[in-house]
Amino acid sequence: MSAPVVAPLSTGSSLREFLHGLPGVDQVGAEARAAMLASRSIKTTAKQWALDMAISMIDLTTLEGQDTPGKIRALCAKARRPDPADPTAPQVAAVCVYPDLAHLAAAEVKGTGIHVASVATAFPSGRTSLPVKLADAEFAIEAGADEVDMVIDRGAFLAGNYQLVYDEIAAVRDVCGEKAHLKVILETGELVTLDNVRRASWLAMLAGADFIKTSTGKVSPAATLPVTLVMLEAVRDFRVTHGRQVGVKPAGGIRTAKDAVRYLVLVNETAGEDWLDPDWFRFGASSLLNDLLMQRTKLATGRYSGPDYFTLD
């Protein structure tokens, strides 16, 4: 798949023409391809590599109304040293929190290389005015977030008002400037079709996203292999036509090491190994980390430990 190189799209109608000119996605075929790649058998040294890579790609996340400063501190401690019993376990890529807690997280991970991601723009629904969304993003960045996970206006997207979605992303992009990476959450569970996923991916990339992310984790279904496959195809093709690499972040519903390894296979055989790097692929997850650590310990010692031997975050 490759699209014509287009100049920045200025009018709603050309944007619409472009997005609707992208090749369609056959859902049956995409699901079959994802299922085939999920049957790859990753063992021994390959598994070892994949488990560590997956850990280093995690955006360790807590996004609950009941989050406390103590919980954030615990999360950050876990991010720095996921397995207290094994210092060789790599640290995660980032912690992901609400904006009002970002300053705490920033202080906790300072100097570790772990990023602070904060959800913004009226996460998770995105239902507020643009000035409030921009203020939300600004607040998160001032509090120390260097990655902003914004949500798109799904209502506008589904109504075909692509220009509005584009303009909002571009506006948040401006707020982020050089200070923060922009991850754009498509909330694919609400977009429903894979054609929509492809169009939303291109729309976000054209508007300046550094990352495209599947879900908020608050809507079911969240990340799935077929959806991530289509997004990986989009970033792969976008780099060919536009010369810029964009990252992908599946989030929500990825709980087991087995699932995580399947995603890495998908990355490897779809976008290619350039994306097998925490700078270009992330998992939005929380409980996934402990399963990865358990499998890691099993691989190293030959024994499974119970969940009580791994810390809750």
Add this chain to the structure above:
Amino acid sequence: MAKFEYAPAPESRAIAHISESYGLFINGEFTPSKDGGAFKTISPATEEVLAEVAEASPADVDRAVAAARQAYDNIWSRMAAQERGKYLFRIARIIQERSRELAVLESLDNGKPIRESRDVDIPLVAAHFFYHAGWADKLEYAGYGPAPRPLGVAGQVIPWNFPMLMLAWKIAPALACGNTVVLKPAETTPLTALTFAEICQQADLPPGVVNIVTGAGETGRALVSHPGINKVAFTGSTEVGKEIARACATDPRKKLTLELGGKAANIVFEDAPVDQAVEGIVNGIFFNQGHVCCAGSRLLVQESVYDQVLASLQRRLTTLRLGDPLDKNTDVGAINSAAQLAKIRELSEIGEAEGAQRWSPPCELPVKGFWFPPTVFTGVSQAHRIAREEIFGPVLSVLTFRTPAEAVEKANNTPYGLSAGVWTDKGSRILWMASRLRAGVVWANTFNKFDPTSPFGGYKESGYGREGGRHGLEAYLDV
């Protein structure tokens, strides 16, 4: 070195029990051949000898046909239809129970990746037996009259590309309709058929209902021309198919179905879902190393998306994993025999000599065994031999077209007519194309999909008769 190097993940071959030598399966027992003839079957991936197999002489074929006749007259044709169905259900269940063993055996003897034998071949084999088991006591509702009669003894000759699956396509409908069979597997891939013989014993199938005679062309000739045979079913090359048709023509009472070669067009329109179309192209020609009679060996791409489709295809081919058939991550296995490899090489060289451009992804071939890299020819015209002759290997010829009418014209311009693929987002175009393509199967936005409920068979030199579905029963009923 790749970042993410998949470690070897071989399926254990210990699960496949291979005897040192096998006899012929006649009248429910393994017996040596009368003249003591035997041949070796090897693993095409390593050239290692797997077993020695008896070679059936005309006298042995005689014995097998006599056993099948006995069983037909005295047991199988008289048995209540429900009871026949029960045997088939039992066989289907045993196949499922022994599926891993059968998959390993198939990959060892044939060279196909374990992922295919495990996920495609053997599940389909079980599905065919289950499906036909259901038909056994419902034949009066199949549309062939109130009490359709079986034909008698069926002589069946199958190819090496899907050894166990072709056996199922042949034996399941024959038994369901009340016939008994003498089946000859291909000389390079007899092991799963012989294991199927064990399964018949395990299922307590009455002796003589299924007989397996192993051997090469001579054995097959003796079988199809045997006067005691009422029905001949053959899957294989058009050349041999014609020979069989001539042999059977001398006896007008013999019913004949042939499933022969193909040179299918896989047609990609400009509005196709490109990523899935590329998967379909890969699946169409590189599935089972291209050893598929309905393989999409001619890719017809609409001019306006040619560059895009070719670039995507080439990128995708660089991710194909060629190697050990028993490794669970292998996509492309070994070529089945030295003879087939020679044929693929010869036609590929002719393709180059005739001016087509040859391309293969960077790909290391194992030193031992029979291997051929996935190959794409561009700049191919209808007149090239690689666009006309069945290569039966992982070799794709790419042509272009401008209008739907031109696509139909090129697709139909072949002596074959087994299958075709159409890739477009436009439903009306799929129907328009399907009604004009002269092919037994037309796949829309998919390729190489098989199901026991769906009839399969060809037009023109791809043969006659249908296998599978309600239509497939006709071949084994006196109608």
